Amino acid sequence: MKPVYMLNGFLESGKTEFITYTLAQPYFQIKGKTLIVLCEEGENEYDAALLKRSNSVLEVIEEEEDFTPEKLLELEKKYKPERIIIEYNGMWNHKNIKLPWHWKIEQQITTIDASTFPMYFTNMKSMVADMLRNSEMIIFNRCDGIEDLATYKRNVKAINQQAEIIFEDSNGEIDELLEEDLPYDINKEPIVLNDKTYGIWYLDSLDHLERYRGKTIQYVGMVVRPESFPKGYFVPGRLAMTCCAEDMTFLGFACAYDGAESLKEKDWVKVTAKVEYEYFADYEGEGPVLHAVKVEKTKAPKEEVISFM
Numbered sequence: 001m002k003p004v005y006m007l008n009g010f011l012e013s014g015k016t017e018f019i020t021y022t023l024a025q026p027y028f029q030i031k032g033k034t035l036i037v038l039c040e041e042g043e044n045e046y047d048a049a050l051l052k053r054s055n056s057v058l059e060v061i062e063e064e065e066d067f068t069p070e071k072l073l074e075l076e077k078k079y080k081p082e083r084i085i086i087e088y089n090g091m092w093n094h095k096n097i098k099l100p101w102h103w104k105i106e107q108q109i110t111t112i113d114a115s116t117f118p119m120y121f122t123n124m125k126s127m128v129a130d131m132l133r134n135s136e137m138i139i140f141n142r143c144d145g146i147e148d149l150a151t152y153k154r155n156v157k158a159i160n161q162q163a164e165i166i167f168e169d170s171n172g173e174i175d176e177l178l179e180e181d182l183p184y185d186i187n188k189e190p191i192v193l194n195d196k197t198y199g200i201w202y203l204d205s206l207d208h209l210e211r212y213r214g215k216t217i218q219y220v221g222m223v224v225r226p227e228s229f230p231k232g233y234f235v236p237g238r239l240a241m242t243c244c245a246e247d248m249t250f251l252g253f254a255c256a257y258d259g260a261e262s263l264k265e266k267d268w269v270k271v272t273a274k275v276e277y278e279y280f281a282d283y284e285g286e287g288p289v290l291h292a293v294k295v296e297k298t299k300a301p302k303e304e305v306i307s308f309m
Contacts, residue, residue, distance in 0.1 A: 008108065009111040009131070010120060014112075018139065019046075023050055032055070033056070035083075036051075039060075039092065117152060135163055139168065142168075158242040183196070184197050191217045191218070202238075217272075219236075220269070221238055225260070225263065236269055236290075238250070241307045253287070254283075256291045268299060270298045273293055276290075277289070
């Protein structure tokens with residue numbers, strides 16, 4: 001298998017700078033050749049000396065219709081690389097990416113210019129979502145002077161909950177969300193969540209469970225009872241629109257409750273529960289598990305689907 005590193009991002013989002021920086025790092029050095037496939041040319045160019053020093057070769061594919069497995073195989077036969085880096089064109093359709101069968105994507109990274117993110121996210125949501133959905137790392141650069149990075153993070157996490165998200169300004173990496181920035185009082189007992197704050201709590205707890213461990217939360221959620229769950233557990237959560245009406249996901253954590261078997265799928269309940277961090281088989285490891293203090297049946301909220309937009 002040929003390892004492939006895929007870099008996504010719109011023009012001038014920092015893809016070339018990231019690849020250039022990485023090529024120069026000792027940990028990224030290999031004995032064999034590196035093939036860089038460049039699908040769009042921005043203001044920054046690859047330094048010839050760096051390419052030579054890192055034993056890298058550069059090939060440009062200017063048209064989307066030329067980005068085919070056959071063309072990529074030609075380049076492989078020409079250079080016989082040990083690995084491939086693809087700087088993909090942000091305006092090309094990510095759903096149509098086809099690589100030679102023996103090329104395996106080792107890592108997919110998306111770079112984003114934080115100053116232009118709202119414009120792209122508002123006007124090209126589906127395209128941005130396709131770019132982000134399979135990325136393991138998402139890097140927001142040029143964050144200087146931007147105060148609402150927490151919203152940026154929530155927008156991205158709604159699409160890809162597993163991705164590592166990094167924010168950088170001219171001084172380096174920055175922490176984007178402090179407790180005082182949260183739209184609810186984290187020191188209240190219980191922490192009461194509504195339609196607007198449930199999704200924020202859910203995503204923040206994935207990154208900062210230490211803020212909530214041992215605390216009590218309260219919210220209205222829909223009942224889901226996965227067949228794989230053991231007796232005495234269910235999931236009270238919310239459907240969220242992550243990109244568009246056709247792109248929905250269910251956000252919720254396992255909840256221990258003695259009366260779980262009395263609940264019906266898609267019932268609406270008001271849950272008061274303590275947040276713990278423990279092993280759960282469906283997580284295939286440890287994660288947030290709720291322990292119900294009280295579960296009351298209730299009516300569906302006016303807006304059954306929450307949104308991060």
